[in-house]
Every structure is written in structure tokens, then in C-alpha cells.
Amino acid sequence: MSTAKPTKKELEILHVLWEKGPCSVKNVHEQMGGDQNNGYTTILKFLQIMLEKGIVSRQKSGKLHLYKAIANKENTKQQMVDKIIDTVFEGSASQLVISALGNNKSSKEELKAIRKYLDELEEGKQ
Amino acid sequence: MSTAKPTKKELEILHVLWEKGPCSVKNVHEQMGGDQNNGYTTILKFLQIMLEKGIVSRQKSGKLHLYKAIANKENTKQQMVDKIIDTVFEGSASQLVISALGNNKSSKEELKAIRKYLDELEEGKQ
DNA sequence: AACTACATACGAAATATTTCGTACAAATAG
């Protein structure tokens, strides 16, 4: 149906685009820590590949290109979670949830938020 | 610290080993749908690679080898979930949980199980 | 002994992902 799953590096780039909105290659490169972490043309190449794959769109702005994520953050995350439920948890979302909470790092506030969300879900099911 | 993250195919194989316990190459191959899906030597090669990487151990049994997963299912899943929380959900487990339940496919029973788990967790926090 | 059945080992091809060098184009500074 929708966009192919991003690779690890593509996901990093998407995070920048989600966070900052449309970016030039330079913007993305800097946001990702500059030459310390990636060559400039590496990022450029990725954005070009992602353009081909339909993961991002672009638009000329003066002499440079601004790249924009096509898929939104929520959908993409949703897809990735659905996939992990499928490949790792044999289709059981609750197993994933339990595993997610299993590291015991969630604060009381977080647990509360989840409970609230459960309430809303169950109301919806009536 | 622990085992390197398994690749997609390695994970498939691990699932078989977790499910069935120690297996011969043939067992794994068959469990994964036989020649329909993978050549016999493909599975063999993977098990050998996984042996090198320390993901599985093996033991001679008569003239064949029995391969056994070293990392257990729970730890491995836990690691993968922790990683996704980190790379995709910026460290927030509750965001992942909400996303996991967001596809609305969870049954009432599943939701109930989660609620119960939350109860246990919170008791533990007192 | 030769044949077959069932195993393992090894090397290498096919594909996907990641990285970057080099060439080229346009605008601007000296």
C-alpha cells in the first residue's frame, strides 16, 4: 500500500525532516552532526535515493533543493510497530506492550497515560 | 554485552529454535516451509554463520548437528523492543504502547491482559 | 566395491545498504 519501510539510515534522516520540516541537504547534514558522522554527499545520495523510492519529495528554492518527508511520523511508526508485532511477537500486540513495559523504566505518569488510553479504547468498543 | 542483533532471516530461524528446541538443519528447513521458501544449504549456511556470531550453539548427535538458540526469546525480544523505543519513539515506551494498540486490532481479552499487567507493575512500584 | 541417502564445509554469486570521490553547474568575490 504505502511507502516501503525505511532503512536504518533513512529513518535517521526522516527524523530530521519530521522535526525540522523541509530541509536542504546541508540542513540535514548539520542536524545529523556534520562531517563527524556522515559525509555531505552521503546525505545527498540518501536524499536522492529516498526521492526515487518516494519517501521524500523535493522542491527548488533558489539554487538549492528542499526535501520534505512524504509519509508522516505517525503512520510510519505505526507501520514499523505493526511489522514488529508481526515478525517478533507473532501478531500479539499485548505481548509487545508487556515487553515494552518490561524494562521497568516507565514512570508512573507514563503508566497512567497508558491506562487512560486503554479506557478510551474500551469505551470505543462498546 | 549480549548477542548482536539478529537479522531478519536469523530471527526467523531463531523463532523455530525457540519454538522447537534444539533442531537439526533439516528440522529447521522443514519448519520454515522446505524448499518452497529456502534452499537446504541456505539454512545450513545461516546456522553456520549464526554459530560463528555466537547466536546459536551446536552439539553432535549421531552424525548430525543439533543447533540451539543461545539467547532466549524474552531477552531478544526485549532488546529489539528497547531498540525500537530508542530509535523510533525517542525513548518513550508509552508512545510505543499507544502506537501498538493504535491499529485497533487487539481483542478485549488482550486489553484485559494489559490492564492486569499494569496493575502488577504499579503494585511493584509502591 | 559401487550406489545411495543424508550430512557438513566452503566459496562465491546476487542483492541491499552505506559511503564517498569526482565531475559538473551556477553564482559570487577578487
Add this chain to the structure above:
DNA sequence: CTATTTGTACGAAATATTTCGTATGTAGTT
């Protein structure tokens, strides 16, 4: 005008993942 700066395009190398062909070894059969 030449040099520099700032940008894109392209090709190809490096690495990781996936797949399988071929060689070889060991029992058991005929």
C-alpha cells in the same frame, strides 16, 4: 576573467545480508 564557494549528479567502492552450487564425508544397501 579567474578563483572560490555552494550546490547537484553520477558512478563506484565497501560492507552486510541472503542464496545456493559444488565438493566432500560417512553410513548403510545391494
